Amino acid sequence: MLVGFILLGGVVSTYLLFGLLAMTRGLDIEKTQDYLQSLAANPTSVPGSWYELMLLQAVNHMGTFLLPSLVYWYFIERRSWNQFNNRPVSAVVGFSLVVLIVLAFMPFDGLIIEWNQNLHLPETLAPIEQWMRDQEKKLNGLTQYLTTFQSTGQLLIAILVVAVIPAIGEEVLFRGILQRNFIYWTRNVHVGIWLAAALFSAIHVQFLGFFPRMLLGALFGYLYVWSGNLWVPILAHFVNNGFTVFMVYLYQQKVTSMNIESTESVPILGSLIGAIVTTGLLYYFRKNNSVQT
Numbered sequence: 284m285l286v287g288f289i290l291l292g293g294v295v296s297t298y299l300l301f302g303l304l305a306m307t308r309g310l311d312i313e314k315t316q317d318y319l320q321s322l323a324a325n326p327t328s329v330p331g332s333w334y335e336l337m338l339l340q341a342v343n344h345m346g347t348f349l350l351p352s353l354v355y356w357y358f359i360e361r362r363s364w365n366q367f368n369n370r371p372v373s374a375v376v377g378f379s380l381v382v383l384i385v386l387a388f389m390p391f392d393g394l395i396i397e398w399n400q401n402l403h404l405p406e407t408l409a410p411i412e413q414w415m416r417d418q419e420k421k422l423n424g425l426t427q428y429l430t431t432f433q434s435t436g437q438l439l440i441a442i443l444v445v446a447v448i449p450a451i452g453e454e455v456l457f458r459g460i461l462q463r464n465f466i467y468w469t470r471n472v473h474v475g476i477w478l479a480a481a482l483f484s485a486i487h488v489q490f491l492g493f494f495p496r497m498l499l500g501a502l503f504g505y506l507y508v509w510s511g512n513l514w515v516p517i518l519a520h521f522v523n524n525g526f527t528v529f530m531v532y533l534y535q536q537k538v539t540s541m542n543i544e545s546t547e548s549v550p551i552l553g554s555l556i557g558a559i560v561t562t563g564l565l566y567y568f569r570k571n572n573s574v575q576t
Contacts, residue, residue, distance in 0.1 A: 284355060284359050285351070285352070285355045285359075285460065285461075288351035288352075288354055288355050288359075289347060289348075289351045289352075289456075291351070292346045292347050292348075292350055292351035293343075293346060293347045295346055296342050296343050296345070296346020296347060297343070297346075299342060299346065300319075300339055300342055300343065301315045301316070301319075303338070303342070304318065304319070304335070307335075319339075333428070333429065333433075333437065334440075336425075336428075336429060337429065337440055337441070337444050340429075340444050340445075341443070341444045341448055344444075344448050344449060344452055345448060345452060348449075348452035348453055348455070348456050349448070349451060349452030349455060349456075351456075352452070352455045352456040352459070352460055353455065355460065356455070356459070356460060367455070367459045367512075367513040368511060368512045368513055368514075369511035369512070370511045370512060371512070372512045372514045372515075374512075375510045375511070375512050375515060375572060376568070376571040376572050377567065377568050377571060377572070378510075378515065378518070380564060380567070380568055381506060381515055381518050381519050381522070381568075382518070382522050383564055384502075384506070384519070384561060384564045384565060384568065385502075385519050385522040385523050385526070386522070386526065387557050387560040387561040387564060388499075388502060388557065388558075388561045389523075389526075389557065390550075390553045390554045390556070390557035390558075391554045391555070391557045391558040391561065392495045392498060392499060393495075393554065394551065394554035395494055395495040395498060396492060396495045398494075399491055399492060399493065399494045399495055400491045400492075402491075415490045415491065416491065419489060419490070419491045419492075422489060429441070429445075430445075430528065430531050431535065432531075432532050432535060438528070438529070438532045441528050442525050442528055442529070445524050445525075445528050446520075446521050446524035446525035446528060447521060447525075449520065449524060450517050450518075450520035450521035450524065451517055453483065453520065454503065454507075454513060454516045454517045454520055455513070457479050457480075457482065457483040457500065457503075458479065458503055458504055458507045458513065458516050459507075459513050461478075461479045461482060462475050462476060462478075462479035462504050462507065463475075465478045465479055466508075472508055475504075476501055476504035476505060476508065477497075477501055477504075479500065479504055480497045480498070480499075480500030480501040480503075480504055481497055481500075483496065483497070483500035483503075484496035484497040484499075484500055499523065502519065503516035503519050503520055504516070505565070505569075506519055506568070509568060509569045509572050509573070510568075510572055511572070527543055530543040531543060
């Protein structure tokens, strides 16, 4: 039922996008489809395409992740939002500590990103690897365009579309619903967390970033299990995406010389220190919230 709702949501959101573009651009369905393909291939060729692409991202994400998940949760499992949480957020010890955990984890995750991008498939699978790298280049080009900000207003829109909406939608689906069910079916917390994390990474269809994104998903999963409140992984997800977007903006404004998007030559020492700090903070978070439980 959940998969069905997700597929239906994807179809409905796609037709909604077609309708919005048809109205704003005065195009029929066929021409709208051609326009979308050209927009994705070369967004800079269309004036005002940045705002259109952000709108497409927002509608598509809500239609594919957030709304189908909530419909399933409320009408199929017949539960409420409060049933995502074993305890209120006010009872979570170290809620604000989640911000430091995510920031400390970033250098180590950057090292894993660099390692993942340098992985190569066996020579017999070279055509598949080339296809994967070509797809990655296309996605990177689109991402770079969407994270090139001309104003503070664009930054705020990007934070909403890239950080707020995905944090809520993806955590409701992958942690709130899938992880809970995987844990119930397998009777194993760790298996449930890692299965949900693997799906979370795979759904992004960015194969050269599969392992770092899976680690990130597992981090969100453990924070959810230990805290017992879905707003904890939502905050962690928001911080990860929002901090990245904000740092890109500061780099473009020449406020900082650190390019957070660069994964070349990630300092091993800094990454290991980040991993140690993250482990210590996670231990503190788990221990204190276990006591509260």
